[in-house]
Amino acid sequence: xxxxxxxxxxxxxxxxxxxxxxxxxxxxxxxxxxxxxxxxxxxxxxxxxxxxxxxxxxxxxxxxxxxxxxxxxxxxxxxxxxxxxxxxxxxxxxxxxxxxxxxxxxxx
Amino acid sequence: xxxxxxxxxxxxxxxxxxxxxxxxxxxxxxxxxxxxxxxxxxxxxxxxxxxxxxxxxxxxxxxxxxxxxxxxxxxxxxxxxxxxxxxxxxxxxxxxxxxxxxxxxxxxxxxxxxxxxxxxxxxxx
Numbered sequence: 001x002x003x004x005x006x007x008x009x010x011x012x013x014x015x016x017x018x019x020x021x022x023x024x025x026x027x028x029x030x031x032x033x034x035x036x037x038x039x040x041x042x043x044x045x046x047x048x049x050x051x052x053x054x055x056x057x058x059x060x061x062x063x064x065x066x067x068x069x070x071x072x073x074x075x076x077x078x079x080x081x082x083x084x085x086x087x088x089x090x091x092x093x094x095x096x097x098x099x100x101x102x103x104x105x106x107x108x
Numbered sequence: 109x110x111x112x113x114x115x116x117x118x119x120x121x122x123x124x125x126x127x128x129x130x131x132x133x134x135x136x137x138x139x140x141x142x143x144x145x146x147x148x149x150x151x152x153x154x155x156x157x158x159x160x161x162x163x164x165x166x167x168x169x170x171x172x173x174x175x176x177x178x179x180x181x182x183x184x185x186x187x188x189x190x191x192x193x194x195x196x197x198x199x200x201x202x203x204x205x206x207x208x209x210x211x212x213x214x215x216x217x218x219x220x221x222x223x224x225x226x227x228x229x230x231x232x233x
Binding site: 031035037042043045049050052086088096098101102 | 145147154155156157160168169170171204206211212216217218219220221223224225226
């Protein structure tokens with residue numbers, strides 16, 4: 001079982017805003033990173049650290065954190081954002097890494 | 109341009125030992141703040157972190173698989189090798205290697221910023 005918990009599925013109407021959450025005790029001390037994975041493809045880093053986007057990631061992707069919950073927000077979701085999203089951080093011991101169980105985003 | 113590529117068998121038999129290689133270019137594992145990790149994904153399931161090796165040869169393993177995993181690096185060849193013993197059908201998955209990068213000097217912000225394409229493994233007799 002994962003130390004980071006995500007909702008299995010979320011849907012959003014095209015053009016609307018959606019928040020994907022990740023919960024875990026380690027998130028009180030460490031940032032979550034977020035990855036997007038489309039079918040048949042390797043994951044792609046979309047957010048790292050407090051709220052940073054790698055080059056090429058649209059600015060509609062943003063992140064926030066409060067307590068033991070990290071959130072990825074997509075403002076104005078597009079059809080191409082339909083994918084699985086995974087959070088990632090250190091575990092409670094800080095010695096190991098862990099991924100969340102993933103959230104499948106459907107854009108309606 | 110930074111690239112990583114996994115290589116290894118596509119099929120192993122139960123109880124055998126798996127050896128996977130990750131050959132990378134565009135960065136050095138001698139550079140402080142860099143690591144290479146292995147992550148796997150069973151069909152239709154979530155990502156699972158397996159192991160990580162840092163530039164200073166510090167090695168970390170998933171607690172649940174620690175007894176079966178060994179990760180090593182050859183900086184001269186730009187290669188990281190993962191071995192996993194006693195393979196079973198539940199180990200069927202796509203195995204990815206990825207670069208872990210420190211986005212700040214203290215390492216508080218670190219993430220897998222570049223991934224290989226992955227290699228699919230089946231375990232069957």
